[in-house]
Amino acid sequence: EDVPVITVDGPTASGKGTLAAEVAQALGYHLLDSGALYRATGLAVMDDGVDPADETAVARVAGLLDLRFDGGRCWLRGQDVTDALRSEQAGMMASRVSALPAVREALHGLQLAFRRAPGLVADGRDMGTVVFPDAELKVYLTASAAQRAERRHKQLISKGISSNIQALRADLEARDLRDSSRTVAPLKPAEDALQLDNSVLTIDESVKRVLGWWSERR
Numbered sequence: 001e002d003v004p005v006i007t008v009d010g011p012t013a014s015g016k017g018t019l020a021a022e023v024a025q026a027l028g029y030h031l032l033d034s035g036a037l038y039r040a041t042g043l044a045v046m047d048d049g050v051d052p053a054d055e056t057a058v059a060r061v062a063g064l065l066d067l068r069f070d071g072g073r074c075w076l077r078g079q080d081v082t083d084a085l086r087s088e089q090a091g092m093m094a095s096r097v098s099a100l101p102a103v104r105e106a107l108h109g110l111q112l113a114f115r116r117a118p119g120l121v122a123d124g125r126d127m128g129t130v131v132f133p134d135a136e137l138k139v140y141l142t143a144s145a146a147q148r149a150e151r152r153h154k155q156l157i158s159k160g161i162s163s164n165i166q167a168l169r170a171d172l173e174a175r176d177l178r179d180s181s182r183t184v185a186p187l188k189p190a191e192d193a194l195q196l197d198n199s200v201l202t203i204d205e206s207v208k209r210v211l212g213w214w215s216e217r218r
């Protein structure tokens with residue numbers, strides 16, 4: 001494939017989304033928020049009253065996902081789900097359905113379709129290991145659970161959503177554990193990934209670091 005890809009993988013609330021969006025913006029590349037596809041599948045499953053453990057039924061929902069990204073908003077079956085997608089409930093549901101191999105398979109082609117000129121920045125858990133193994137640059141973001149919980153807590157508070165930091169931390173640790181211990185596409189750094197510890201860097205510094213790595217490779 002000629003279209004260049006930068007992957008950004010890492011645990012929940014490590015800042016992948018923000019980093020990927022800023023790098024994509026700086027380079028004029030397309031952006032794939034792969035978590036949004038799993039989250040949307042989770043919402044659709046809840047909507048349809050499908051049993052989240054019924055692999056065949058959930059994969060069918062994923063395969064028929066009517067999802068559009070438009071002007072920074074996200075539409076599922078014609079409804080604006082931008083805010084609903086970010087809820088902890090959607091995240092937890094995403095983590096459950098994403099452990100099902102048939103669901104990952106159903107969303108695979110959709111993710112590959114985001115690879116269009118002039119380039120793509122893709123964030124998730126398995127972007128560098130499974131979906132874009134030939135990516136030119138693979139970044140693996142880390143940050144301590146305490147810091148990630150605090151960051152998520154501040155985000156929620158700033159949106160006027162009440163939140164309990166202890167509960168948040170427990171939730172994100174449960175999600176990390178499920179994401180990294182599943183048998184298909186577990187969360188782990190690709191062998192050729194460059195690690196970035198987001199706890200000690202500001203977002204600007206992280207963006208600069210990634211853009212620096214990118215220019216060294218071009």
Ligand code: C5P
Pocket residue numbers: 012013034035036038039091094095096098099123124125126127175179
């Ligand atoms: O990144 P985000 O928190 O939006 O992802 C929600 C959930 O979707 C993750 O906890 C993970 O279980 C799943 N996911 C995944 N593979 C990806 C992206 C997200 O399994 N590439």
